[in-house]
Each structure stands twice: as structure tokens, then as C-alpha cells.
Amino acid sequence: MSQSLLEVRDLAVAFRTYIGEVQAVRGVSFDLNKGETLAIVGESGSGKSVTSKSIMRLLAKNAKIRSGEIRFEGENLAAASERRMQSIRGSEISMIFQDPMTSLNPTMTVGKQIIEVLKKHRKLGGAEALAKAVELLGLVGIPSPEKRVKQYPHQLSGGMRQRVVIAMALACSPKILIADEPTTALDVTIQAQILDLMKRIQEETGTSIILITHDLGVVAESAARVAVMYAGIIVETGTVDELFYEAKHPYTWGLLASMPKLHEKTGELTAIPGTPPDLMFPPVGCPFAARCPHAMEVCVAKMPEYTSHSETHSAACWLQDPRARKAAAATGASLGGER
Amino acid sequence: MANHTDSLDHLFVPVRQESGEQERISRPALSAFQDSWRRLRQNKAAVISLILLGIMIVLAIVGPWLTKYSYAQTNYSAVYQNPSADHWFGTDKFGRDQWARIWQGTRISLLIAVLAAALDLVVGVAYGAISALKGGKVDNVMQRIIEILIGVPSLIIIILLMMIMKANIFTIMVAMSITGWVGMARLVRAQILKLKQQEFVLAARTLGTSNTQIILKHLIPNTIGMIVINTMFTIPSAIFTEAFLSFIGLGLQSPQASLGVLIHDGFQTLSSHFYLLLFPALVIVIIMVAFNILGDGLRDALDPRMRK
């Protein structure tokens, strides 16, 4: 039984804008086990980035964690002091972001930026820190690291910059690495390289990874477990196999259906009609109800409860409720894993 | 648990949907102009500045008529009078009513500034636009000329020009514009070049829009904002230059009235009759501050990145 490294319980985050409050995350719960890669999938606005930033407490000034707990090794990060968070960030939990072009300070050498982390958390000095930085650059697959360490970000390609970012994040051997769309801004070929790199590092160091993405291809490639987010809640969680082959939530079905498949020669791409709900006035019931072809009255009236299909697989959908089967049988509608 | 799920049983039936419900957009979209206008209105300082400027302009227009004295009328029996019910801003060493003089002066100063800014605008926009739209060799040559002209310290040229020409509204305006248009030309050219390369222009071309239409519908609207902002800052600069010229004796002279002339005169009696300097100074400061704040506010309001 693998241990839980991180336990998020009923996390709710809201943003104060000048027109009102946006409920970006509305009661999210999940676990992260040691040494595993958990993917959080969702479209823009689903709340996946906000969730991950909440773990690191890197939210914008107008954002607030309204309720919930983020338990990391027994400590509730949602309530921790800023000072405590500073000692955790970069050393126990690290985060890498989407755009390697802008994530690095353009006027500082990459070496110095890595050394910054080492100095802060490991108190390494001059030559020692430099040597470690060079070592790290080599670890992430950058050739001639002794030369590169003195270069500026604009002298490196996008893929190499992202490697530097990864090196920076791993410098102090964190227990958790949160990767927010790490490959979205990169070419497909580089994307594969970066994902391979992350997998290799996980094997070598046992770091747990939370991988945030909107791309199911990335999920299939790199994750062990997946959580699908929509409109601020998790609609389905499961292992990669469970999700791809036995998905239970209509939104997941939609996502899977909309993936372009190279081997099939279908005409149009299938899209999920409609747009996500406005989270300033979040719907009372299932947020997907407005776009769901199987929606029932109860879906609009009340938020679905989670039904478990296995130890690892659960979905929040009224279709899973036994009463739904009766109704479907009566009307002849079909349920079940459409793909 | 059994109790409250019972009450839901009857809801397990397919939901009735209105077609099109899915695609409804919840919040009304704002056009870029409306959004900018709203943002500007929220900027309290900018709104106050706008109001102040409005007051100043109104006073400049009607001010001189509010009193029975004219700005050049001398009255040697009423020299150096402090502000009173009869002369609201007092009188100067020739007994001239200061209220009339100040608003007459504001009229002139504003007129010069606006005219100079307008000339800057016309020449600068034309030059910059032609340079950017033609591109190629024409652009190159025009650019070189600008690069050389930029290196010329404009105030010196203005001073020298004013030394030659007799100072009146027209000559001052011309002197200021001769060097002023360069800034506007540069900005306009840079903006159009940037827009030319942007994807929406390419998209418009792909859709078959003619060049004239592209210019009219895409390039101009996106450049106007910047032109307006630049003009907002050119005007106080022109007011300052005119005042400065008068101050060192090269601009308009008494008995004509402009803010510069009044400050120059007021300066002579700095220690004895402070009010003579105070009022014109206040007026010029208020106008310049208002223009600057308004310009800043406009710049913030038109900046798409600051859209919340």
C-alpha cells in the first residue's frame, strides 16, 4: 500500500474581481502517493492551475483559499505561515511552469539562477554551488554543462530552457514536483524529450509528480493516475487504464472522443458543444449538465455524489446512481462508456 | 441518507433543454472602446482632471467677458491693487485687471499649444504613416532623416528661430512644430509597422480585404489611441515652451497676455506683490497637471494589457 504524500481535502479557492467573486475551485479532494505521477486534466478555466498553485501558496493577491486542507506530511499547507512556505518551496515541493521563454530571468545567467536555490536551501557556497549546478545541468541532459552554466537564457533553445527550469526545480531533491503544462509551449518532438526526462528522473529519484495538462496524449504517456477537472471540481479519478478504457463520466467521454486519432479516417473532429459555466454564479447541480446529452432533472438540481468503481476509480455523476439505470431502461436511452 | 435520496427519485428523468442554451454567453461583451471608456471613468484622478480642464477651458473662453475691464486697459489710479471685489485677481503695475489678463492669457496659451500640437499631429502622422506604409527604400530614407533630426536639441532651435522672427501666435506655433513633429512621426511609424505585421492584418488580407479598407478599418483605429495620448502630452509641453520663451523674453511681450508673459511680469515683483505671480502660476500648474494626469489615465485605459 503506497503512502499518501499529499492529501488535498475539500479545497475551495475564490478570486475577488471588481465585478464579483469567482469560485475557481469548489471542493477538490485528491491524494498523491509516493513516487507516482498524478495527472490533472481539464480545459482552461477548469481550476487545475489554481489548484496546483494553491498547494504552493503561489496564488495572486486577489485569490483566497476559502476552505479545505492541503496536508503534506501531516502539515496543513493551507494554514502554514508564509515563512514556512518559503522554506518548503524549492526544497520540498517544487513547481515548473509553462513557458520556458519567460520563466527565467533574462538578465541572470542560468547558473546563477540554479545556484540561488542551492544557496537558499542547502547553504552551498561559491565553488561548491557552481559544481552542483553544472552537475544538475548534466543530469537534465544539457550538453557541455560547464559552458552553458555561464550563459544567459536567450542563448539557449526552448527545450534547453525547460531543462534548466527542471534542473532548478530538482536542485534540492524535492519530494513533490508540480509541473504546470510543462510541454505546452514546446514542439512535439521536444515535448517527448522533456516527458522522457521527467520519467527518467522520477525513476532515479523517486520524486512524486503532479502533472497539469489539457492534453490527453501527455497523460497517456506519462501518468499513472489521472484526475479530470471541470468547472472547479474533480469529475472523475482513476488509473490511466481505467480512465482510457472504462471512463464513467460524460465529460471524460467527450474529452476522449475529441482526441484526433491518426489511425481512423473520420470526417469532422468531435467537439463538446457549449461552453463551461460562469464560475461567478456556479450552478447548483452538476456543472456539466448544460452540455451533457444524458442530463437528467436531478443533474440540474443537485451536485452528484462520488461513486466508486474500484479502489482507485470514482466519478461524480448521477448516471452511476442505480436509480438512473431504472430510468434509462424505461426510456430506452443508452448509458455506458461511449468513446 | 435514505430520507433525502427518496425525495430525488422523481428527478431521474431526462432534462428538458432549450436549444441553444448551451452556447449562451453569460456576460455581455464590451467593445474595446466601451471598455476603455469605463476604465477611464473609474480612474478618479483622471475624471477630476477632465473636469478641471473643462472648467479652465470654459473660463478661458468666457472669463475675460465676466468683468468690465479689458485685458489691455490701463488705469494708473489703480496700480498694484490686491485682489478685491472690483478686481478679482488684483491689478498690476499699469493698473490692468488681472482677472481679464489671466483668462485672456490662458486663451492665448491654450490656442498656441493646441495649434502647435495640431500641426505636429498632421505633419507627424502623415510622415510616419507614409514612411511605414510605403516601406522599403522610401521608409529607409525617411528614417535616416528622422534619426538625424532627433539628434538636434529642439529648444535651441526654437530659441534661435524666435530670435529671428517677431514673436506672435503664428511664429511661436511654427517654431514649436518644426522640431515637435519628429516625435509623433516616430511613434506613428513604429505603431503602424507593428500592426502591419500582426496576424489580424494577415487575416484580413486572406479574406480579401482591400488595402484601403485595411488602412481605414484596422490600422487607423488602432493608432488613434496612441496619437491621442501623445497629443495629450504635447500640449502641456507646448504650454511650457511658450511660457519659457516669454520668461526669457523671446516670446510674446506685454501688453499682450499669455501665461508666460504674466509669469514673467509677476516674477519681477516676486517679493513685493506675490499675487501677481501666484495666480498665473496656479493656472498654469493646474492645466499642466490636469493634462498629464488625463494623459496617464488615457494611456492606462487604452492599454489592452490592463484589461481586467
Place this chain on the structure above:
Amino acid sequence: MRRYIAKRIVYLVLTLFIITTATFFLMKNLPGTPFDEEKLALLTQEQRDQIYASYGLDKPVIVQYVNYIGNIVQGDLGTSIYYTGQDVKDIIVDRIYPSALVGLQAILLGTVIGLILGVLAAYRHNSGWDYAAMIVSVLGVSIPNFVLAALLQYYIGLKWGILPVAFWESYDSSVLPSIALSVGVIAIIARFVRTEMLEVLQQDYIVTAKAKGLGQMAILSRHAVRNSLIPVITILGPIVVNLLTGSLVIENIFGIPGIGSLFVDSIKTNDYATIMGVTIFYSAFYVVVMLLVDILYSLVDPRIRLGSGRE
């Protein structure tokens, strides 16, 4: 890089050439003469011709022009008519010190205070500090410096008698003028630094720095401030201009024997040679400063220094 400098120097020479030519021909069209009309009238025509000839004013304009350019290239700026007999060059050199002292003090004072204000304003965006800084900035830019100088002179100099009001007596004489000049500098720099810093604070790499566990101070000093300061160099040019023009008025008001007042005086007395000399001096100074600023900027910003080539 070298090609760039070479190109700029060519432009520099061209610009100076244009200014000199323009100024020369403008001078020739000035109403009035540099000589004392009354005394001139007392002389005979012969004597008048002699005087004109001694200043080279008898030759055709074109010839005068060519001679003049030739002299300049050799470093001779002619002889002043008002300050009879003195070389314009010497006069200018004599007056550099007061102007330079006041100017440099103004820049230093203005830059330091402006930087602090700007950083504070951006860091505490929309707070009391921010508004205060912005008010100072707007006022500083909007209040004409002669008005400010007059006020300073009146209150601090005359009424309270703390500092000397006019003339160049001791070091103290430079304090008020420097303060008056520095206000414009503070205003420009504070606003600029604030804008830059607000922009920098939005950047992704600031979030990265936070994600590394760095504290507020470290992030500010090592990442935010440093990146905001680099562009300040680009506005040093306009600031220098500001000081040059400001000095015309400030020196006039405070009676400082600097180059600014030399310029104003020579205008009032129609002293062609001096006007030309000072104009050329100012222009050359301005243009050289602009070039130096550009070079400095390209040295300080690694993105420009090392080119945009990727390896």
C-alpha cells in the same frame, strides 16, 4: 557593435553640421547688430568698415561660413564681440564648472530619490506610497521649473534666509539651484521606474523566483529592481536635455555664472560668436551623451550585448 558606433558617429557629425549651418544662417538674419549702435554712429564709415573687417564681417556670407567651419574643425570658436577680445572657447571653459556642479548634483539627487520613490510606488502598488509618489511625479513634471525656482528662492532664500539666493559665492550657492533642477529629474525617474517595475513584477520569472522559496527582499533586490533599472539608462538622454534647458532658466534666476546664463546673455546682446559657440557646445554635448547612453545600455543588458543568436 563597432559598425554601430561608427554609424552613430557619422550621424553625430552630420547632425552637428546641420545645427551649425542652421545656426549660422539664422544668426546672419538676426535683427540688430552686436555693436553698440550709438557709438557706431559716432565713427566714420572707414572706421566702421575697419571694425567689421576685424571680425570678418565684411566678406560675403558664404565665405564667412566656410571660414567659420574651417575654424571650428580646428577648435577655434571665434572671438566674442560682447566680451571684447576673449576667445569664445575660453569663456565657455570658464563657465563650465558652475553649470557642471549644479547639474551633476541635480542628477545625483534626482536619480537616487527618483529610484527609491519609483521602487516603493511599484512595490506598494495602489497604496499610500504609490499615490504620494505619483503626485510628486506629476507635480514635478507639470510645474514649470522657473515657477518652482521662484518659489524656492522666495521662501527658502528670502523669507527664511536659510540658503543664499543668488550669485555664486560659495558651495552653498549651488544647493537651491540643484534642488530646483532635481525636481524634474525625480519626477521623470520615479514615474519611469514605477512603470518598469510594475511590468517586471508581472513577469513569469518573478513567480518562478517565488516558487524557489525566495523571500520578498531577495526577489525584489535580485530580480525585480535589477531588471527595472536597466531601462532607466534609456531615459538618461531626455533627462540630460531637461537639465540643459532647465539650466537656462535656473542660472538666470539664481544668477549663476554658468553656460546657461552665458547663452541667455549672448542672446540678449546679439553676440553672434558666443551664441554660435554655445549652441555648438550644447549640441555636441547632447549628441555625445545620447551616443554614450546607447552604448552604455547595450553593455548593461545581456540580451543586447550578446546578440540574439542562439547556440
